[in-house]
Amino acid sequence: MQLIADILLASGAFGAAAYCYILARRLKKLQTLETGMGGAIAVLSSQVDDMTRVLEKARGAADHQAKSLDTLTQRGEGVAARLELLLASMHDLPDAPKSGSATSGSSGHEPEKRLRFVRRKSSHDNLEAAE
Structure with missing residues (x-):
């Protein structure tokens, strides 16, 4: 019985040593800075x-x-x-008198004439400034 207990104890110690060896190798791989988890x-x-x-x-x-x-x-x-x-201040100003209706002597229902401006592109691409 003593022999069997010693054999079991030795095999347990051997198993624990192998387990510790495997864990130490894995820990070294884990801690390497170049290739591992580190x-x-x-x-x-x-x-x-x-x-x-x-x-x-x-x-x-x-x-x-x-x-x-x-x-x-x-x-x-x-x-x-x-x-x-x-x-708001523009609303307080009086309307400007129409100069054409007071002097013409007609009935005063003349439509207001508007100036028309037409813009045209010049045919010259390069214009020089006058000095």
Whole structure:
């Protein structure tokens, strides 16, 4: 019985040693920086650092653009308010008298004449400025 217990104990110790040896080999492969998981973790870590820097730059640019857009929006609202005031003041002005109807002596129902402007392209492509 003692012999069987010693054999079982020796085989258990041998099995544990083999298991530890296999685990040590796997751990070495895992920790190598060039080919194993350690290399992949190192690459991913550097990529995360790069992405963090790029994200901070993008966030700063977006904040700057948001401030610029806010400033332009405020300026636009101010200009719109001034234009509304100008339009409101234009309604208060009296209508301009028509000069042609008072002097003509006719019935005053003459249609208003409008000037017509026609734009034409010149035939010369190269024009020189006069000095």
